[in-house]
Amino acid sequence: MKHLFIFLPLLCLGITACSADINKSKQSAELVEKTNSKKPNIVLFFVDDLGFGDLGMKNPIFESPNVDALAAQSLSLENTYVASPTCSPSRATLLTGQHPAKLKMVRHLPSGIPTESVHYWKTDPAQFPVPNWLDTKYKSYATAIKKQGYYNHFVGKWHLGHNKGFHPTDHGFDSQWGTTNEGHPKGYSGKFFKDSSMLTQPSEQALTESKSDKYLTDLLAQHSVDWINSYDKDQPFMLSLWFYNVHRPSQGKPDYVKHFEEKGLTGDMAKYAAQIKSMDDAVGRVRAALKAKGLDKDTIILFTSDQGSYFPNLPFRGKKKGETLYEGGARVPFFVHWPNVTHDGTINHSIIQTTDIFPTLVDIAGGNSTLDKNLDGVSLLNVIRDNKVLERNKPIYGYRAYEDLYISVREGNWKLLGYRSGERRLYNLGIDPLEQKNVVEHYPEIVKSMTSKLQAWEKEMGVEKYTGFPKAL
Structure with missing residues (x-):
């Protein structure tokens, strides 16, 4: 069935000059101290393959009352891009704050225990x-905020190392649950993973038993709730819940699938809507647990996705596995709820990249992200706290290694797309957010300027040998 999209008015993509001091901010610890008398807990919801508009608040064919409520109580960063919209690279970016091109992780990890290093x-x-x-060797946000006194618990999909020595607890997390050596489940009901021996925690029998009355997302949610209820350490925590949903296979809870079929959806679209609803249930259950324990006023919640949906992300162009560096594949939802700091229903149009989340977490935790020179993003603390518009002093770049289209450059309203065959496409997102009119021939100076910056960036990242652009401009 066609992916219907009830499109609300397009949000402004332009960026206005403001907050020139974003990279010269005061010490992060001072900023947090002014905002809150004690360090807040942090919960990060990271959804797999959720399209920018695939929530009930943007498209009523879906139902996501809990996430909608979270967004209504949050600052929504509407122009957020994944540095490499692909499973493993998007996670590496989030975890390290470094661009996947620098990490050389610009493609997803294949299944199975590797026998080679690449x-x-x-x-x-x-x-x-x-x-x-x-x-x-790459520092994770868990390691970084542990230095600020945080306990880090990881739940769910990892997909950053299928062998011992490279799991969450090897990357600075204090504990983990539901983490396997597979990028996605065999199914969301019954036996979830192909090989039970690949579990990083074999004692978690629930992940391999064949009882059809269990649903993987529900198990992750229940564990997260139980963990919150039992947490008794005298230190702030960060809970990272990285969902397997809504990644394929298309398999929703039967009663939810039936519900959406009765609403007129069919096939995989009904199952996808059911998967979204289960993810939404999990968000609601975690928030309810925080409230029941009296932690809701002391907990910051972040919600985002790793890339666009497998389905067309209308009205935008592109999706997962199809022109992925276009808006539909690279642009994702991103909400931040900080009690007594962010204001309900606030919209921010800053150009954001997922490289910015690591330094933001460090600063929220009371550290100073500017001391880490390896980071490729900038802290959003001032943006979140004061709803300032972030003035970036350089473009953001998207990068992948699958097909001809491999790179994107976003600078203000301009977006340049590069192909390894040498083709370039230019779009003015201020007037053409759907990327329908390639104006590369009309603005040669802009193309030349952006290409020059792109080539310098490729050299900085150490990937210039793989460029698709001619040396001569």
């Missing part, structure tokens, strides 16, 4: 060698 992709024109795991 892998190649048959249809990748550049034959870019991608690591088979994220090396522990």
Whole structure:
């Protein structure tokens, strides 16, 4: 069935000059101290393959009352982009604050325990060698905020290392649950994963038993609730709940699938809507647990996605596995709820990249992210706290290694797309947010300027040998 999209008015994509002091902010600890008398707990919801508009508040064919309520109580960063909209790279970016091009992790990790340190992709024109795991030499946000006194618990999908020595607890997390060596489940009911021996925690029998009355997302939610209820440490915590949903296979809870079929959806679309509803249930259950324990006023909640949906992300162009660096594949929802700091229903149009989340977490925790020179993003603390518009002093870049289209450059309203065959496409998102009119021939100076910056960035990231652009401008 066609992916219907009831499109609300397009949000402004333009960016206005403001907050020139964003990279010269005061010490982060001072800012947090002014905002809150004690360090807040942090909950990060990271959804797999949720499209920008695939929530009930944007498209009523879906039902997500809990996430909608969260968004209504949050600051919504409407122009948020994934640095590499793909499973493993998006996670590596979130975890390290470094661009996946610098990490050389610009493709998802293949299934199975690797026998080699890198892998190649048959249809990748550049034959870019991608690591088979994220090396522990890269500092994670868990390690960074642990230094600020936080306890870090990880739940759910990892997909950053299928072998021992590269799991969440090897990357700075204090504990983990529901984490496996597979990028996605075999199914969301019954036996979830193909090989039970691949579980990083074999004692978690619930993840391999064949009882059809259990649903994977419900188990992750129940564990998260139980963990919150039992948490008794005298230190703030960060709970990272990285969902397997709404990644394929398309498998929703039967009663939810039936519910959406009765509403007129069919096939995989009804199942996808059911998957979204289960993810939404989990968000609601975690928030209810925080409230029941009296932690809701002391907990910051972040909600985002790793890339666009498998289905068309209308009205935008692109999706997962199809022109993925276009808006429909690279642009994701991002909400931040900070009690007594953010204001309900606030919209911010800053150009944000997921590289910015790591430094933001560090600053929220009371650290100073500007001391870490390896980070490729900037802290959003002032943006979140004061709803300032972030003035970036350089473009943001998207990068992948699968097919001809491999790079994007966003600078203000301009977006340049690059292909390894040498083709370039230019769009003015201020007047053409749907990327329908390629104006590359009409603005040669802009193309030249953006291409020059792109080539300098590729050299900075150490990927210039794989460029698709001619040396001569």
